[in-house]
Amino acid sequence: MIPAVGSAASNPNTNAASFQPTDGGRRVRAALLQKVCGDDDMFALGSAIARVVQMATSEDQGTHDLAHYVLSDVALTQRILRLANTVRYRTAAGTAVTTVSRAISLLGFDNVRTVALAMLLVDALASSDHAYSVRMELEASLCASLVGREMARHSFYQGAEEASISALFKNLGALLVASHEHDRYREIQALLATGKHTSAQAAQMILGCGFDALSEAVLGEWKIPGVIVHAQRPLEAGALKLAVNRSEWMRQVASFSLDVARLMGRTPTPSDAPEAQALLARYGTALNLGAAELDELFETVAFEMTSLLQSMNLQPMPRRAPQEDKGGLPNVLLLATLGGEEEAQGTYPSGKPKNARDLLLAGVQDVTQMRASGRHKVNDVVMAVLETLYTALGFRFATVVLKDVRAGQYRARASFGLAQARVQEGFTFPLAPAGERSARDLFYLAMENDADLMISDARGAKIRDLLPAWHKALLPDAQSFIVLPLVVGKVQLGLFYADRTEPAPEGVPPDETALIKALKGQVLAALAP
Missing domain, CATH: 3.30.450.40 (GAF domain)
Structure with a gap:
C-alpha cells in the first residue's frame, strides 16, 4: 500500500518551514513546472479546464455551453449519461436519461461541470506509465471533489459550489508528480513511510516546494479564477476557527476534503478509525461538523464515489505495493457499451x-x-x-x-x-x-x-x-x-x-x-x- 499523502498541516508538531530545498530540489521544481506548463498536451488540458471552470452558471446560456461542450466529446457524453442513469439518479428520474440537457437538469450544472473537469484530468493522465500511483491520486482527487460538493450543499455562502472544484484540484500537485516525475514521487513516499515528515516537508525536500504550492502555481499558469487558486494554500496547524469569509471557508473545505478522501482511501470503515476523531478536532468547529454529520458524510460520499467510478467504468483498484507499479493504465478508461x-x-x-x-x-x-x-x-x-x-x-x-x-x-x-x-x-x-x-x-x-x-x-x-x-x-x-x-x-x-x-x-x-x-x-x- 502506498502511504497516504496528507495535508500540509497533518502533523502540527513539525515545522515545514524548517526544511529548506536543496539545489537539486530547486532544479526538480523548475523542471517539473516547465514540463507541466510548457508541454503542449498539458497546455491543452489547462485551456480546457479554464474554459469549463469559467462557464457561467446563472444563465441558460451557461447550461447550453456546458451541454455543447459535453456533446462535442463522445466519450464524455457517454460518461455523463451513464452517471445520470446510475441507481440513485435513474430512480429519481423514473425513466432512462438519454440527453445531456436532461442529465444536466437532473444532476445539476455544478455537478456535471465538476465531473467534466475530473474526466479531463483522467483522460490527460491516462497514458501514464505508473498505473497504481496515478490511480491512487486520481481517486483521491475524485473523492475530494465529492466531499467538497457535499460541504457546499450545506453552506450559506453564495457560489459555494466552487468548493467542489477547489477540492478536486487540491491534490493536483501530487497527481502531476506521480504522473510526470514518478521517481521523485517515490522518493517522497519513502520519506513519508519513515513517519518523520509530513507530505509538505517531504515534497519540500525533494521538489523544492510543497504539493499545495505546486497546485497553486499550475492553476495560476492555467488562468484559473483566483478564489480557486487561493483555496490551494495550506492551513495553519491545529484546530481551525470559523472562517470569516467565503475564500477562507473554501480553503478549509479543500483541505478537509482531501483529508477525508485520504482516510476513505485507507480504510473501508473510516468512522471507526482514530483519524476520524482527529478530523473532528481539527475541522469540527470551523465547518460545524459533529460525529453524526461526519458519519453521514462518509456514507454519502462512498455511495457517490461508487456511482462516479461506475460512470467512468473504472474497475476496483487492486491493492498492491508501489514497487509493483510498472504498467500503464490499460483498460482504465475502457467505456462500457452504452450506445453499443x-x-x-x-x-x-x-x-x-x-x-x-x-x-x-x-x-x-x-x-x-x-x-x-x-x-x-x-x-x-x-x-x-x-x-x-x-x-x-x-x-x-x-x-x-x-x-x-x-x-x-x-x-x-x-x-x-x-x-x-x-x-x-x-x-x-x-x-x-x-x-x-x-x-x-x-x-x-x-x-x-x-x-x-x-x-x-x-x-x-x-x-x-x-x-x-x-x-x-x-x-x-x-x-x-x-x-x-x-x-x-x-x-x-x-x-x-x-x-x-x-x-x-x-x-x-x-x-x-x-x-x-x-x-x-x-x-x-x-x-x-
Whole structure:
C-alpha cells in the first residue's frame, strides 16, 4: 500500500518551514513546472479546464455551453449519461436519461461541470506509465471533489459550489508528480513511510516546494479564477476557527476534503478509525461538523464515489505495493457499451444513425417525462428536443430559431455542432420578406404553410433556388437538412433547423417522421400560452 499523502498541516508538531530545498530540489521544481506548463498536451488540458471552470452558471446560456461542450466529446457524453442513469439518479428520474440537457437538469450544472473537469484530468493522465500511483491520486482527487460538493450543499455562502472544484484540484500537485516525475514521487513516499515528515516537508525536500504550492502555481499558469487558486494554500496547524469569509471557508473545505478522501482511501470503515476523531478536532468547529454529520458524510460520499467510478467504468483498484507499479493504465478508461447497439448497427453515409428510430423514441420519452414533472422551464424542453434531433439524426449543425420582435428578425438562440458560435451568430433573417421573396424562400414558405421540410438532397437546382443568399453564404456545404416550423395557432414563432454535409437518400420513414413531429409537438405545447 502506498502511504497516504496528507495535508500540509497533518502533523502540527513539525515545522515545514524548517526544511529548506536543496539545489537539486530547486532544479526538480523548475523542471517539473516547465514540463507541466510548457508541454503542449498539458497546455491543452489547462485551456480546457479554464474554459469549463469559467462557464457561467446563472444563465441558460451557461447550461447550453456546458451541454455543447459535453456533446462535442463522445466519450464524455457517454460518461455523463451513464452517471445520470446510475441507481440513485435513474430512480429519481423514473425513466432512462438519454440527453445531456436532461442529465444536466437532473444532476445539476455544478455537478456535471465538476465531473467534466475530473474526466479531463483522467483522460490527460491516462497514458501514464505508473498505473497504481496515478490511480491512487486520481481517486483521491475524485473523492475530494465529492466531499467538497457535499460541504457546499450545506453552506450559506453564495457560489459555494466552487468548493467542489477547489477540492478536486487540491491534490493536483501530487497527481502531476506521480504522473510526470514518478521517481521523485517515490522518493517522497519513502520519506513519508519513515513517519518523520509530513507530505509538505517531504515534497519540500525533494521538489523544492510543497504539493499545495505546486497546485497553486499550475492553476495560476492555467488562468484559473483566483478564489480557486487561493483555496490551494495550506492551513495553519491545529484546530481551525470559523472562517470569516467565503475564500477562507473554501480553503478549509479543500483541505478537509482531501483529508477525508485520504482516510476513505485507507480504510473501508473510516468512522471507526482514530483519524476520524482527529478530523473532528481539527475541522469540527470551523465547518460545524459533529460525529453524526461526519458519519453521514462518509456514507454519502462512498455511495457517490461508487456511482462516479461506475460512470467512468473504472474497475476496483487492486491493492498492491508501489514497487509493483510498472504498467500503464490499460483498460482504465475502457467505456462500457452504452450506445453499443448504435455502434454495431452503424450509420448511413450521410451520418444518420441506422437506429435513429430508437434514439428518437428515447428522446420523446425523455422530453415527455420532463414536461410531466412540471419542474422544467420551456428552455429546458427546447434544448432537450434540439439535442435529440442533433444526436438521433446525425446532424453536423442544429439550431432553434426564434422571433425577436424588437430586432425585427428571426435569429438562432441555441445551437449544437461544428462552429456553433460562429454559425449561430450568422443565422438570422428578417421577420418580413422583401417584396415577393417569401414565394421563393424556403424558410418563409415552411413557416407560412406550417410544413415540416426534410430535404434529403439540397444539391438540386430547384432546392438551391429556394435557399436565400444568407444561407448559401453561411452554410454552403449543407447537402441535406430539415426545417421544422414552430407555429402556434397562426402565430409564427420560429423553427428548428439542422443539416449535414452529405445527402441523405435513406430519407425519413413514417415511424421516424411521427416521432420527430411528437418532439416538435412537445415544444409547441410548452410554448403555447
